[in-house]
Structure formats: C-alpha cells, structure tokens
Amino acid sequence: MDSLTQIVLGAAVGEAVLGRKVGNKAMLFGAIAGTIPDLDVLTRYIMDTVTATEWHRGFSHSIFFSILFAPVFGWLVWKLNSKEDASWKDWSWLMFWGLFTHPVLDAFTTWGTQLFWPFKTRLAFQSVFVIDPLYTVPFIILLILAFFQKRTSLKRARFIKLGLLISSSYLLLTVVLKGIAFGKFEKALEVQGIAYNQMNTRPAPLNTILWMANIETEEAYLMGDYSFFDSKSIAFKSYPKNHELLGSLKSHDKIKRLIQITEGWYTISEKNGQLYFNDLRFGLISMDKTDTQFAFSYKLVPNGEDLIVEDMPKFKQDAKRLMASLWLRIWGN
Template identity: 30%
Template sequence: MDSFTHLVLGGAIGAAIAPAGQRRAAILAGAALNTVPDLDVLLLPLFTDDPVLLMTWHRSFLHSIFLLPLIGWLVWGMCRLHGKRVKSAPVRWFWLIQACLLSHPLMDACTVYGTSLLWPMETPPAMWSLFFIIEPAFTLWLLLGCVIAWCSPKKPLGRRSAIAGVVLAAGVIGVAGFSKWKVDREADRTLAAMGLAHAPRFSTPLPFSTLLWRVVAMTPSGYVDAERSVFDEGPMVFRGHPSNTQALAQAKAIGIPAVTRLDWFNHGFMRTQVQDGRLVLSDLRMGLDPTYTFNFAVAAQHEGDWQAVAPEQIKVPLPISGVSGFAKLIGAVWHRTWHESNVPLRDVIVAPRPVDATTEAVAPDGGAH
C-alpha cells in the first residue's frame, strides 16, 4: 500500500488501543510504527545495486510475521524502561506496537506486488491482490478516524471514531474480496471453455477500484488477459498476447539466477521478449499490455546460448502522464466499471493498437470469449 495509507492505518490503530489521555501520542507513534517495515527501501541499496534483488528483497525481512513481533517486543521493552506512557499502560502499548507493525505487511499482501510474510522461509511471496497500491475507499475511513480521534483526545468519541474507521476500512476489504470472488468465478468458466481450466492465472483490481478487475492467464505460447467489472453481465473476452516461452524455458534450464529469482517472485507471471539479443522479462502483474512497470534484461545470447548478464531495469514510458493523463485514467476506469465493453482499457486511454492474430482468444468451439 502507499505510504499515506500506512500512516493513517497505524494512527487509527494507535488511537483505538491507547488510553484516552495518550491518544494523540498514540496516533503519532502508530503512524511511525506502521512505516517501519518500509525502511528496507533505505537499507537494501547499501548492499546491492542489482535491480532484480532490490525488487525481490523489498517486502521481505522487514515484512516477516516472524521477525516483526520480535522487533515489536524490543521496542516495547525499551519504551517501558524509558517511557512514562508505556510504563503507565504496558499491556495496551504492547498490543498497540504489535498491531501497528504487523498490520503493515498484511495490508501489503493485499496488493499484487508480493510480500514475503513467512521470511526466512523460501515460500513465494503472498499476493492476495485485493487492492491496487492506492485505494481511496480504504484510506478515507482511516483518515476520518484519525482526524476525529485527534480532535477528541480525551473523549470516548475519539476512540469510537478510530475503531469505526478501522472497522469500515475492513469492510472495504470485504467488498474487495467479494468482487474478486465474483470476477474469478466468471474467469474460471470462460477459461475452462477455452481449454485453459488449469492454466496459472491471477486477478487484480485496476487503479483506484475494487469493482473493475484485470485477469491474466498463462498459455503455452504466451498469455491472455481480460477486464471485468462486477456489474458486467455478458461473457468475458480474453485477448491473446505472445511471449517467447521457448527462450524462457532455455534460460530456466540453464539456471540463470535473475530468471530463477523473478520466476519465484512473480509466480511465473512474466512476458518474455528477445530485444537486441537480450532476454527481457516483464512482470505481467503491474501495468497494462503492452506497457509494464517492471522490465529487466537478464541474459544475452552468445554462440546460440543464453548467458547471464548483470540485470538491467528497462524503463518504459508510461502511456499517460501529468494531471490530464491521471484524470483520463480515472474517468476511463469509472466509465468502464458501469458500462460493459470489450475494448481494452489501455486503448481507451491511449491510441488503439492495430488488431492482429493475437488480439482475441478463441474458444475450442470457435466462439470468442
């Protein structure tokens, strides 16, 4: 989640748990504690400049549900020895500290990026993909709870508003979960009709929405994707996209470290291209085809074989920019949420791409889905 959401989440939790006379201090402390896990973005560059490692190590050790309770216990112990507030209400502050620290990685796991909740275990990062990285409907309730609690530092209204903010924000998670279930159910039906019932797939909300979703499924020759609103009634239309799966398989067989690392991190949801003799992997989870946020050149061809090279992140210009582009994106998402359409959202925002043989995925019976 974005930094501001973490601030107000920690603040609301702090205000909900702390004693009345310490509510303002708890809001500030909670906000600070909820940002601690993201300090890894400052620490990691001290040890490596490898863009693949920087991406895949983010949200790892400082997001571990095994490590954070220990950090919380140490913080609580130090504050109890040297702080009057914690000493006066040690139990409440213990749970406040723990809740603020642990809620951060749990919320991050609600996005599609990936969070290594079980670090140091080598299980793939959790990507529950319930929220876009910024979700105003979730953040707003927490912000209101913090503001009212700050203005009512000693009154019951302050604590009640903070609790209400957390509960209502949790309700937004529930709405997102229901929306995801509804979209996934229709995606399963459509993919099964296309002969892709067992294809690896994921769904993720489109920007600033829990009602409009993007579904991606991997195929032997690439991947298919579709957009789906919870209000859509017609069949889903998946569009096919090519990927150099043969080159990826060769790179995996050789054991190129960056390929192995990215495959673990993004659960195999990658587009593979060969550009100027280099193997370029794009994370399909973030962005809209053909423009993806994370693209890495990880290998080069040498005498017909792939050889590992120092990973290089390839910056791709965003299809929109500035206030006008942002407004256009919001408008397109809002319109598509309420109006069913088979036109890809990206083609609504920018100029449509030429239609080719990979544009539409066709079911075995010959009908488009």
C-alpha cells in the same frame, strides 16, 4: 499498501492500543510503527535489482520481525516518553500491532508479503490495489475526527472502532468481489471454448469495480478485464510466452530468482536485439490491449558470466494516460 494508508492504519491501531493513556502520542508512534516495514525499499540503493526485489516485503514484513523488534522499538519510545503513564510493555504492545498490521494489510495486495518469513511462501490475496481510496478516505476522516477529541472521550474511541470496522469490512468485501469477478472470467473462457492451465485475478488501479485476469494456456498468456458495469462479453488478448528467447540465460541464477519472484507469470520480449523480462502480475502500463509495455519489466544485459538486470523506469505521462483510460473503462465496455 501506499505509505499514507499504512500511516492511517498504524495511527488507528496505536490509538486503539494506548490512546486512553498517552493521547495523540499513541497515534504518532502507531503511525511510525506502521511505516517501519517499508524501509526495506532502501535496499534498492545498496543491492542489485533482483536481490532488492526479493527483499521487498520480506523479512521486515514478517511475524518474526514484529515479534523481534517490537520490544526494541517499544523500549526506545518508552525512554523518549518516560513521563507518560505507559510502561515498556505498553509501548512494545503498541509497536507490535503497528508493525504486524502493516504486512497483514499488504497481504491483500497483488505483490503480497512473506508474512511467514523465513519460509518463502508469499501471501497475496490480490483483492485490493496498492492505493485504494475507498479503503483509505473514510478511515482517515474518522481518524482526524478522533484526533480532536479528548483522550478519555467516548466519541474518540467510537471513531477509531468505526474506522477499523469499516476498513476491515471493506477488505473482506474485496475478497467477495474478487470471487465474483473470477467466476465471470471463468464463465467467459468456458463460453469461448478456451482451455487453460491456471488463472489469477486482481483489481485494476484505485478501485474494486474493474478487475483484470491473467490466464495461462500452453503457448501464451491471455489477459482480459471485466467491470461490474459491463454489458458486453469479456475479450481476451494473447501474449506469447517467448520463454525460449532466454536460451542459456534460463539457467542463470538471477533468471531463476526472477521466475520465482513472479511465481512463473512472465513473458520474454525482444526489442532491437535486447531482451526484457516482463512480470505479468501487474499487467500493462496502460489499458490499451495493443500496448506491449508491462508495468514491471526488467532489461537483461549479459556482462560476461554475470547478468545485469535493470528495472525499466516508469514515467508520469504513463500514469496520466492510464488514469484517463481507466476512468472510462470502469463504467463498462
């Protein structure tokens, strides 16, 4: 999830664990703990694109990391707050829950997380977008209300409990909505007589009303979208796999790793003699089905025996274009 959401969750968890003893400091250090796992993004400045992508939501988002570093960070915080009525164990417990709830929340997103690192299985329920106001806004309001209460106030504890209850219930609701949307896509494929190998679904940006689907057939991938306000049948757009365009590059180590990262959901496109590796899991850069630019695309540049993989940049105008069309599409086709 986005940084603000993780800060809010970490602060709420910190308050729930240690708020009565240390007051707002529990929120502060809970928020810090909730952001630590995402420091893995710094690897993009020191590692190649493929390695940095592999590391993202890997080791730092694992149970192992939480258990290993909670007492380390807990000791540091304890030393900084030696006058507070909280022990090293107390602070370590706070840091553990701040570190651990971060990847648990990320597991509901499309990218998912390697919660059980060093095992490479990526846990991804794909039921919530990385930024979801319905999850974050009520939570942050209740957190702010709690912040201005005395540490021993019953209202303070109730606000935090309510925030955790509402946010957790919403996450469970998104799983139910995903199941309903999956059924709608499945029925549409059956009605249209489309045979397929596998399908995955995910919410469109910023909401859980509009859902997207990737469907694998023998020669191509189909993409479609469904809103709970739709009145017309679901339309699917076909995108050729073009895996053969890789040629000998398919045996290259970086390509094998990219395929593993995308779990096989990828296409290859060629523009002006240049090859691009497209990650299908996050769809197109816009709601326009005639668009061929994917949200996550990698330029493949052979360099002797090596292969340079460049992450294609994203631009503000693309986001603005997506938001405008997204708002219209949510309300039905």
